[in-house]
Amino acid sequence: MGLRINDTIPNMNVETDHGIINLHDWVGDSWAVLFSHPKDFTPVCTTEFGAVAQLADEWEARGTKVLGISIDGVEEHKKWKNDIEAVGGAKAGFPIVADSDLAMAKAFDMLPAEAYMPDGRTPADSATVRSVFIIGPDKQLKLSMTYPMNVGRNFAEVLRALDGLQTAARENVATPANWQLGQDVVVPMGVSDEDAIAKYGSIDTKLPYLRMAKLPK
Numbered sequence: 001m002g003l004r005i006n007d008t009i010p011n012m013n014v015e016t017d018h019g020i021i022n023l024h025d026w027v028g029d030s031w032a033v034l035f036s037h038p039k040d041f042t043p044v045c046t047t048e049f050g051a052v053a054q055l056a057d058e059w060e061a062r063g064t065k066v067l068g069i070s071i072d073g074v075e076e077h078k079k080w081k082n083d084i085e086a087v088g089g090a091k092a093g094f095p096i097v098a099d100s101d102l103a104m105a106k107a108f109d110m111l112p113a114e115a116y117m118p119d120g121r122t123p124a125d126s127a128t129v130r131s132v133f134i135i136g137p138d139k140q141l142k143l144s145m146t147y148p149m150n151v152g153r154n155f156a157e158v159l160r161a162l163d164g165l166q167t168a169a170r171e172n173v174a175t176p177a178n179w180q181l182g183q184d185v186v187v188p189m190g191v192s193d194e195d196a197i198a199k200y201g202s203i204d205t206k207l208p209y210l211r212m213a214k215l216p217k
Contacts, residue, residue: 044151
């Protein structure tokens with residue numbers, strides 16, 4: 001069975017261009033975003049790593065660490081970062097896992113257990129290693145998404161989802177479609193009108209099961 005929402009992520013020691021890290025220790029008390037790639041020196045992946053580098057201040061503001069994953073080695077990662085920084089115009093200060101033995105890709109259910117990388121492989125051999133995982137401070141998987149090779153990931157959406165997850169965890173609420181920070185939230189169905197009004201000041205009842213409220217500032 002693969003990794004599911006609210007499962008605890010595997011606790012692994014992984015090699016990165018920043019040295020060996022233990023995943024649980026690395027997450028620590030922070031939120032974390034893990035984003036994986038099937039090969040270094042590929043066009044779409046390079047733009048994505050550049051986009052993540054540009055968002056360094058946004059990750060820090062949210063108390064969130066980022067970790068790249070690619071199934072090439074450490075020396076390739078170090079060389080690739082020159083291209084990433086040239087394209088992104090920002091320092092790629094986050095570590096990249098050198099998952100050349102596919103251990104992390106398999107543990108996170110990005111590749112089947114029997115997968116192997118043939119000599120002269122292409123990105124198509126590891127195409128499903130294009131995933132995003134958001135991890136909570138409890139080391140549990142909160143969100144995952146997997147993209148095809150030919151569609152670049154929208155890291156503004158990853159930030160938006162992270163904001164929603166952090167707000168939901170902190171305030172015990174849900175967030176509606178297309179929600180952004182500062183907008184109204186969904187009152188949980190288990191909370192009475194009286195308790196919701198006491199907490200939020202007022203509620204906007206759209207439907208008997210859909211009540212919106214503003215979070216206190």
